[in-house]
Amino acid sequence: MIVDIINKKRLGKELSFHELDWFFNGYLEGKVKDYQMASLLMAICIQGMSDEETFALTKVFIDSGDTLDLSFLNTTTVDKHSTGGIGDKTTLIIAPIVASVGIPILKMSGRGLGYTGGTIDKLESIPGFRVDLSEEEVMYQVQNIGIVITGQTASLAPMDKKIYALRDVTGTVSSIPLIASSIMSKKIAGGTDKILIDIKVGNGALLQTKEDAQKLSDLVIKIGDIYQKEVHTIISDMNTPLGYCIGNSLEVMEAIKILKGEEKDNNLTQLCLELASEMICMAKGVSKANAIDMVRETIESGNAYQKFLELVEAQHGDLDKLSASRKSKIIKSPKDGQVQAISAIELGKLSVLLGAGRLSKEDSIDYGVGVELLVQVGDSVKKGDSLAKIYYTKAPHLQGIEDIFVIK
Numbered sequence: 570m571i572v573d574i575i576n577k578k579r580l581g582k583e584l585s586f587h588e589l590d591w592f593f594n595g596y597l598e599g600k601v602k603d604y605q606m607a608s609l610l611m612a613i614c615i616q617g618m619s620d621e622e623t624f625a626l627t628k629v630f631i632d633s634g635d636t637l638d639l640s641f642l643n644t645t646t647v648d649k650h651s652t653g654g655i656g657d658k659t660t661l662i663i664a665p666i667v668a669s670v671g672i673p674i675l676k677m678s679g680r681g682l683g684y685t686g687g688t689i690d691k692l693e694s695i696p697g698f699r700v701d702l703s704e705e706e707v708m709y710q711v712q713n714i715g716i717v718i719t720g721q722t723a724s725l726a727p728m729d730k731k732i733y734a735l736r737d738v739t740g741t742v743s744s745i746p747l748i749a750s751s752i753m754s755k756k757i758a759g760g761t762d763k764i765l766i767d768i769k770v771g772n773g774a775l776l777q778t779k780e781d782a783q784k785l786s787d788l789v790i791k792i793g794d795i796y797q798k799e800v801h802t803i804i805s806d807m808n809t810p811l812g813y814c815i816g817n818s819l820e821v822m823e824a825i826k827i828l829k830g831e832e833k834d835n836n837l838t839q840l841c842l843e844l845a846s847e848m849i850c851m852a853k854g855v856s857k858a859n860a861i862d863m864v865r866e867t868i869e870s871g872n873a874y875q876k877f878l879e880l881v882e883a884q885h886g887d888l889d890k891l892s893a894s895r896k897s898k899i900i901k902s903p904k905d906g907q908v909q910a911i912s913a914i915e916l917g918k919l920s921v922l923l924g925a926g927r928l929s930k931e932d933s934i935d936y937g938v939g940v941e942l943l944v945q946v947g948d949s950v951k952k953g954d955s956l957a958k959i960y961y962t963k964a965p966h967l968q969g970i971e972d973i974f975v976i977k
């Protein structure tokens with residue numbers, strides 16, 4: 570039976586709900602082995618899945634755990650998910666912004682795997698910050714201060730957690746139906762009314778083309794319809810990293826600067842404005858222009874940063890102890906010219922090499938290391954000008970560093 574199902578998908582045939590349910594639950598129970606699940610996932614990657622199969626798989630994932638009921642909040646809830654990118658610290662910025670205008674934020678985030686970082690690792694770079702809250706603690710905190718960001722509780726779509734870890738190490742992450750069922754099962758089980766998905770495209774993203782991003786967008790909207798969840802999507806660039814910093818504590822420091830209104834306009838501030846205002850529109854039914862004004866005002870008044878401080882305090886973080894590595898090295902421009910590109914994927918690789926990310930589930934993270942860009946795309950530079958500052962603990966071999974910046 571196990572091999573029959575793998576062969577059926579290998580030949581491009583459609584699997585029934587029963588077959589998917591049996592196979593995936595068998596994996597959770599240990600009857601289906603890692604190598605058999607990996608084989609089916611690869612067949613799915615190559616042959617794809619019909620919409621019906623994707624809907625069935627999403628249901629199997631949701632039914633593997635509990636579904637939260639957020640009706641006690643007595644208001645429209647909206648959650649955001651990103652397909653992941655380099656320097657993507659948007660959650661750290663938009664969650665306090667949106668919560669500070671009165672929209673409750675209950676965010677269950679993931680750790681970084683591969684070259685993309687994870688919100689939970691970033692928050693853990695704040696000494697003491699707890700990311701393992703129980704369901705009761707989550708509910709208490711969201712009701713009391715209107716914001717909570719924690720790791721996914723064990724009871725929420727546990728099958729997705731197990732499958733995602735296997736996908737990550739078997740080259741089966743970039744499958745549109747697998748991404749759609751993974752994201753949507755978590756969001757639906759999380760109980761939110763509305764969902765905003767930031768679909769990243771580019772060399773530092775799971776999806777490389779706008780066409781694939783559009784296919785994922787269509788699919789998540791269809792899944793949302795089945796569960797009466799309004800889903801909006803934004804397709805955003807991930808050829809260039811977001812903002813100036815890559816690395817856990819560096820990214821928290823950058824997020825704080827933006828929340829304090831101290832950062833100039835850049836690709837990160839623009840995306841945060843777009844995402845936060847969209848969430849406000851979805852939750853409050855106001856116009857986009859109105860929502861944009863609300864975002865600007867809550868930053869200017871200090872309310873957004875205040876909400877961030879409340880979040881950190883509630884989850885026992887100590888911002889006074891947040892720090893970057895003391896050892897650093899400047900990367901200089903090898904020539905005169907204009908910065909035409911800064912490769913997200915190459916920076917992702919460098920940050921993992923420095924210890925800011927993990928390549929296998931067991932790797933530990935060095936929170937203080939990373940890269941701070943000192944230029945942005947479009948800047949003119951002279952030979953010898955500083956391009957980036959590298960924070961390290963163990964002196965890195967900087968081979969390939971020239972692939973990061975395209976200067977012409």
Ligand code: URA
Binds near residue numbers: 653749751752
């Ligand atoms: N994010 C998820 O949660 N799941 C995926 O499969 C990809 C990105």
